[in-house]
Amino acid sequence: MMKESQPLSSEQGGSNPVEHNPAKFKRKPITPATAQQKVAEYVQVIDTEVIPLYTAGGRFLAESVQAPHPYPHFRRSGMDGYAVIADDIAPASSDHIVWLEVIDNIPCGQTPSVPIVKGTAARIMTGAMVPDEADTVVMLEMTETREEDRRQWVGLKRSVEQGRNITPIGLEVQAGDILLTQGVQIGAGEISVLATFGVHQVEVYRRPQVAIFSTGTELLAVEEPIAPGKIRNSNSYMLAEQVKAAGGEPHVLGAIMDDLELARTTMLHALSSYDIVISSGGVSVGDYDVMGDLVRSDEVEMLFNKISMRPGSVTTGAVKDGKLLFALSGNPGACFVGCELLVRPTIRKMMNSKQDYLPEWTATLGHDYHKINSFTRYVRGSMTVENGKIIAYPASLDESSVMVTIKDSDCLIIIPPTSEVLPAGTTVSLLRLSR
Numbered sequence: 001m002m003k004e005s006q007p008l009s010s011e012q013g014g015s016n017p018v019e020h021n022p023a024k025f026k027r028k029p030i031t032p033a034t035a036q037q038k039v040a041e042y043v044q045v046i047d048t049e050v051i052p053l054y055t056a057g058g059r060f061l062a063e064s065v066q067a068p069h070p071y072p073h074f075r076r077s078g079m080d081g082y083a084v085i086a087d088d089i090a091p092a093s094s095d096h097i098v099w100l101e102v103i104d105n106i107p108c109g110q111t112p113s114v115p116i117v118k119g120t121a122a123r124i125m126t127g128a129m130v131p132d133e134a135d136t137v138v139m140l141e142m143t144e145t146r147e148e149d150r151r152q153w154v155g156l157k158r159s160v161e162q163g164r165n166i167t168p169i170g171l172e173v174q175a176g177d178i179l180l181t182q183g184v185q186i187g188a189g190e191i192s193v194l195a196t197f198g199v200h201q202v203e204v205y206r207r208p209q210v211a212i213f214s215t216g217t218e219l220l221a222v223e224e225p226i227a228p229g230k231i232r233n234s235n236s237y238m239l240a241e242q243v244k245a246a247g248g249e250p251h252v253l254g255a256i257m258d259d260l261e262l263a264r265t266t267m268l269h270a271l272s273s274y275d276i277v278i279s280s281g282g283v284s285v286g287d288y289d290v291m292g293d294l295v296r297s298d299e300v301e302m303l304f305n306k307i308s309m310r311p312g313s314v315t316t317g318a319v320k321d322g323k324l325l326f327a328l329s330g331n332p333g334a335c336f337v338g339c340e341l342l343v344r345p346t347i348r349k350m351m352n353s354k355q356d357y358l359p360e361w362t363a364t365l366g367h368d369y370h371k372i373n374s375f376t377r378y379v380r381g382s383m384t385v386e387n388g389k390i391i392a393y394p395a396s397l398d399e400s401s402v403m404v405t406i407k408d409s410d411c412l413i414i415i416p417p418t419s420e421v422l423p424a425g426t427t428v429s430l431l432r433l434s435r
């Protein structure tokens with residue numbers, strides 16, 4: 001559940017006596033992969049809880065599940081028909097109907113009541129337990145019936161090979177098979193396995209509780225009317241959705257003015273109360289970029305404050321008392337990418353997921369990409385399949401400050417550092433976004 005609280009401050013002027021600090025201009029960029037590694041070093045697997053199965057969808061399994069019995073655990077009919085002994089019906093043909101006496105009727109959920117012997121058959125329904133002595137089920141459409149002296153007979157004009165329409169014990173699963181491993185995310189298929197094997201109480205990882213706050217004196221709450229120079233706080237909402245999609249539980253702490261003290265108290269409160277903290281805005285070198293100043297202070301241990309990527313070069317990581325703080329850029333595009341590349345894997349690693357980083361695919365660039373840069377670019381784009389190949393089209397507007405094309409994107413196309421136009425047709429890697 002996304003929770004939203006009131007903005008922490010509404011009255012401060014937001015002017016901040018940020019001291020002139022040349023250190024902020026000397027930032028040492030590290031690669032995106034190094035940033036991910038640095039963050040991963042601080043990730044701790046979170047504790048677990050036991051929840052009812054019907055609430056387990058989307059959660060990450062904290063236990064491995066071993067089959068306590070084979071599945072199916074009895075020989076099961078795959079058709080509505082008659083359970084027979086194949087040898088009995090071997091001579092059947094259109095000229096020679098073989099008649100078997102029907103001595104049992106086995107609906108689903110019941111056990112056979114009499115053994116099938118030579119010359120007899122049991123009427124049986126799909127999913128019902130096949131009598132031990134029968135080795136074949138003939139579907140209803142291939143049979144005719146008659147009644148004589150209140151005895152039922154079934155006639156067959158064709159033979160059927162032995163074993164037809166019987167699902168053997170353990171076809172899907174043998175007793176002792178490992179079915180689900182720790183860290184698997186529970187979806188429809190997984191929950192079906194758990195239900196089948198009677199796991200009605202599931203041990204899952206607790207959802208990481210993620211505090212989100214935005215900094216920016218320009219920020220309005222979404223319900224406020226626009227005003228000159230002001231914008232609405234869209235990043236908090238965007239981040240909350242990204243956190244939810246990753247498997248975490250967002251807590252939106254609202255927006256604060258660009259005020260160092262306010263940022264300090266908000267950050268410290270968030271770090272002491274939640275498992276992960278994300279802030280947006282104020283990490284560049286501007287006069288009011290308070291998060292950048294704060295992260296360089298003694299309050300936290302800064303891991304990095306520059307990554308050789310765009311958007312999101314100012315993405316900052318820090319740690320305090322074992323908890324990670326992600327101070328993301330205020331620019332929506334950079335904020336989005338920083339969250340996908342660093343926060344998402346953190347949330348998922350905390351729940352032991354092996355699907356922590358965004359999956360990387362190979363694709364063909366759909367049109368020329370003109371921007372040159374010494375940093376790796378993660379360009380939002382959309383994928384289509386043309387003639388059996390994945391074609392990735394960069395968004396028309398992909399600047400860090402652009403918000404509106406995030407919604408149209410299902411991938412981040414990786415454009416390596418380049419000084420030349422990348423022509424359409426180039427093979428590129430991309431990170432697939434989950435939607």
Ligand SMILES: Nc1nc2c(c(=O)[nH]1)N[C@H]1C(S)=C(S)[C@@H](COP(=O)(O)OP(=O)(O)OC[C@H]3O[C@@H](n4cnc5c(N)ncnc54)[C@H](O)[C@@H]3O)O[C@H]1N2
Pocket residue numbers: 214215216218219231232233234235236280281282283284285286289311312313314328329330331332334400401
């Ligand atoms: N002199 C330099 N200026 C800038 C540099 C630089 O290296 N030298 N880096 C640029 C890059 S790259 C980026 S990215 C931005 C990063 O800015 P900040 O992280 O400090 O973010 P803000 O200054 O607070 O805001 C930037 C932009 O984003 C808007 N914003 C902020 N919060 C939100 C929100 N919650 N929802 C929607 N939009 C938000 C804000 O109004 C600004 O327009 O710095 C460059 N500058």
Ligand code: MOO
Pocket residue numbers: 309310311312313314315329331333334400401
């Ligand atoms: O950090 Mo900025 O997004 O690189 O443009």
Ligand SMILES: [Mg+2]
Pocket residue numbers: 281282283284285286288289
């Ligand atoms: Mg700034």
